[in-house]
Amino acid sequence: MSVRTIAVKYGVHRGTIPTFVLRSGGKLRSTGLNNERRASAAILYRDGHTLQEVADRLGIDPKTVRNAVVAEGISPRPRGRRPMAI
Incomplete structure (x- = not known):
């Protein structure tokens, strides 16, 4: 609980x-993610996955993903936006 x-x-x-x-x-x-999982979350997010997709893949809360992304120095994208493919 x-x-x-x-x-x-x-x-x-x-x-x-x-x-x-x-x-x-x-x-x-313990709360949050260890360094390895935090880096994995940030890489998935940077590669274009949404916070929810990363959370589902890692089995964690989307807020935890957002905290990990910010801790890794990545600015969260505006809600509902994915990076544009080049």
Whole structure:
């Protein structure tokens, strides 16, 4: 379950959940992508795939793809636009 889902279910602030998980000896999921997957996402996007297509291919959220693209120094295209073939 996501931190947000747990927080809503128990009526606590989302910042409280990680504290309880760590205190009880649990581990938190890492967020985002490692360097290799971030680079792969950026390459696919640069090659003309949409954020959604890259997300579907890598099994991640489109927002994660967008964050990876930006982190790799690529400006996101306007919504609904693909690069023009030369």
